[in-house]
Amino acid sequence: MSTSSEKCPVDHASLSQSGAACPVDHKPRSTWANLLGPSTAVPPNASDSSHHLAQDREISSIPKLDGSNWVYPSQAQFYAAMARKNHNPQSSDMKVIVPIHNAVNERAWAEVMKWEVGQGGDKCGGVKLVSFKGRPKELTPKARWRTLLGYSPPFDRHDWVVDRCGIRVRYVIDFYTGHSAGSPANNLSFYLDARPALDNWDGVKMRAQRLWERWVGKPWNSPEHTQ
Numbered sequence: 001m002s003t004s005s006e007k008c009p010v011d012h013a014s015l016s017q018s019g020a021a022c023p024v025d026h027k028p029r030s031t032w033a034n035l036l037g038p039s040t041a042v043p044p045n046a047s048d049s050s051h052h053l054a055q056d057r058e059i060s061s062i063p064k065l066d067g068s069n070w071v072y073p074s075q076a077q078f079y080a081a082m083a084r085k086n087h088n089p090q091s092s093d094m095k096v097i098v099p100i101h102n103a104v105n106e107r108a109w110a111e112v113m114k115w116e117v118g119q120g121g122d123k124c125g126g127v128k129l130v131s132f133k134g135r136p137k138e139l140t141p142k143a144r145w146r147t148l149l150g151y152s153p154p155f156d157r158h159d160w161v162v163d164r165c166g167i168r169v170r171y172v173i174d175f176y177t178g179h180s181a182g183s184p185a186n187n188l189s190f191y192l193d194a195r196p197a198l199d200n201w202d203g204v205k206m207r208a209q210r211l212w213e214r215w216v217g218k219p220w221n222s223p224e225h226t227q
Helices: 029-036 075-084 091-116 141-148 201-215
Strands: 059-063 069-071 128-134 156-164 167-179 188-196
Touching: 059 091, 059 128, 075 091, 091 156, 091 167, 091 188, 141 188, 167 201, 188 201
Parallel strands: none
Antiparallel strands: 059 069, 128 156, 156 167, 167 188
């Protein structure tokens, strides 16, 4: 990211030695905490601190090139990093925000893996996440078109680059949020639109294949038909 206000709430510099940065960039509290809705908002509290917050961290299912997995920030780290950036975090929000943060990242990886089925990544130990970049202020052409049709814009966008046996593929992920019936705080739902970017032949081929399968059907030599 070009501006510090849009970096991941974890201090990547302090965690670089352990390779424990969270796997995607994120906008500050204005994005993630506001997903909870106004009903959960807590007034600013000068005495609020991260001292009593959980220190344990969740290991993600997202593999790195070095063979380890990305590690999500703890509640205390999430709070402290946001406080350093003057995003006015509330410690009472962390037990909700951090699980949402982790679950959305896992969902994003799962959506990427759906595209990678049958692409050959299993031949070298599986696909791995190489790099990531948050671009919340840049609408993708698809998101811009949906917005013109009257749909709400995504609340965030990420570009993930994965490694598939030496082949690098960039994925674009638009994050949408909504609420189902009932209390907004308890019925938060997400829709992730993940797809390969159209900046190389591999991405174009995968998108064309998905379009063909949607309108015509899967070819007989596809992995589903050959098993």
